Amino acid sequence: DIMDLTRLAVDAGQFINRTVQLTEESLGQTDKTALDPGLEELLALADATKVWTEQIITQTEVLLQPNPGARLEDRLYEHLEWSAPPRPRAHELLGEEMVQAGLEVGSTTPYGTALMRCGGTQKQLGETERKFVQSVNIHFLTPLRSFTEGEYRAIQNERKMLVNKRLDLDIAKSRLMKAHQADREARVIVILILPAEMELRICQSLFDRQAEITRRLLEGLSSSHISHMRSLTDFVDAQASYFAECQQHAEELQKHLARSVFDLIFKQITQMNAEEMNTAGRFLPASQKCPLCCDSSLTALDPTNNNVSTHSRTSRDYSASRLPAAATDAASVRTVGEAVPTNTRPVRETTTAEDALLGSRRQDAASTPVTLQLMSDDRRTFGGPTCIMPNESHRGENHPQL
Numbered sequence: 001d002i003m004d005l006t007r008l009a010v011d012a013g014q015f016i017n018r019t020v021q022l023t024e025e026s027l028g029q030t031d032k033t034a035l036d037p038g039l040e041e042l043l044a045l046a047d048a049t050k051v052w053t054e055q056i057i058t059q060t061e062v063l064l065q066p067n068p069g070a071r072l073e074d075r076l077y078e079h080l081e082w083s084a085p086p087r088p089r090a091h092e093l094l095g096e097e098m099v100q101a102g103l104e105v106g107s108t109t110p111y112g113t114a115l116m117r118c119g120g121t122q123k124q125l126g127e128t129e130r131k132f133v134q135s136v137n138i139h140f141l142t143p144l145r146s147f148t149e150g151e152y153r154a155i156q157n158e159r160k161m162l163v164n165k166r167l168d169l170d171i172a173k174s175r176l177m178k179a180h181q182a183d184r185e186a187r188v189i190v191i192l193i194l195p196a197e198m199e200l201r202i203c204q205s206l207f208d209r210q211a212e213i214t215r216r217l218l219e220g221l222s223s224s225h226i227s228h229m230r231s232l233t234d235f236v237d238a239q240a241s242y243f244a245e246c247q248q249h250a251e252e253l254q255k256h257l258a259r260s261v262f263d264l265i266f267k268q269i270t271q272m273n274a275e276e277m278n279t280a281g282r283f284l285p286a287s288q289k290c291p292l293c294c295d296s297s298l299t300a301l302d303p304t305n306n307n308v309s310t311h312s313r314t315s316r317d318y319s320a321s322r323l324p325a326a327a328t329d330a331a332s333v334r335t336v337g338e339a340v341p342t343n344t345r346p347v348r349e350t351t352t353a354e355d356a357l358l359g360s361r362r363q364d365a366a367s368t369p370v371t372l373q374l375m376s377d378d379r380r381t382f383g384g385p386t387c388i389m390p391n392e393s394h395r396g397e398n399h400p401q402l
Contacts, residue, residue, distance in 0.1 A: 018167040021174070030174060033166050039211060042218035043159065049221060050152045053228070057144050060235075064133045089129050095122030110264050114257060121253040125246055132242035139234035147224055158214045165207040172200040 024030040035043075065071050070087060077084040088096075098119030105112035176196035 014168070017171050018164060021167045021171050025170070030170065033170050033173075033207075035162075035166075036211065036215075039215055039218070042215065042221065046152065046155050046218055046221055049224070050148055053144050053148055057141060057148070060136065060141060064136060089126040091122045091129060092126030095119040095124075095126060098122060110260060114260060117256055118253060121249050124249050128242060128245045128249070132238055135238040136235055139238065140231045143227055143231040147228070151220070151224055155214075155217055158210070158217050162207075162210045162214045165203070165210045169200070169203040169207045172196065172203040176200050 021030065025032045061071055065074065074084050096119065098115045100119075102112040102115030102119060105115060107113065107116060176193070176199075179193045179196040
């Protein structure tokens, strides 16, 4: 207990003396021992490294988690050494909302399918972002924090001890200087000067030793900078991988949506064209309709009796402004078959240019692969175009195109 009290008294005395010395230096009442310029530069470099490292850590945390409340919660869990609960990313929340919206709209509708596909991609982006955050925390922020919380604290401890040794040295110098002043006044050499000189030599030795320790520790900053460069490279690699994976997901989604939109537009255009063609076929004037392919009355000759003709009509609802679009080449005409004596059963649907019907209107004749349907007597229209059922007598004849 006595030793502890003695040590406590000595420490209190040193603290008081150092405080007085520091105050006098601040007021300019006493001299201050200057440090080596190289050591001063190393200390300034350590301070700058620490300040900018902390700022980089702070901004990186803002990048990884923009929400300040969530960052504060994570720091609290880290301080308490508890595992933080998993927190969904913004992309994952957006993806979940899109999926739910797609299910509500209808998973079979084009818009609902697109929403569900976008939601799935957003979830993938959120998972990719989660992996990126974990990689940055492990390979970038952890090494930087180890510098600020480990290496720089060691430097600060040695620096504090160096400042204390310098204050002790300056105190010893002040005592020796006061001893010389007393010697000149009272001629007392042995009592004051010799202890002051001994104390000065001890303080100078301790100061030089502490300065060397601090210098060697500060020279390790180059190794710390190299480690920070490796961490920075890891951060850039993780960022490049994250952006590449996000771009891949986005491009796949873009292609899928573009293909879906194209198919939807193509389907709509096809339906509109079909409706317009049906409407145009009903309302076009007779001069613009195809005389052999439009919905008009024809006269078909019965091949069993060349003198008997049967009225018929085309079953195709098609109109063409130019006849070559509807008529076929009649260079080789073969038999089509006998007419069916019913009102609703088609004669024959032609599938090739050789099996064709020979139609005539006024003085012109041409072949067309139309499907004829016999008409009842009350729907016959004499004076309309005539469609002749070809037989062997027509083989080899050349008929002009309308």
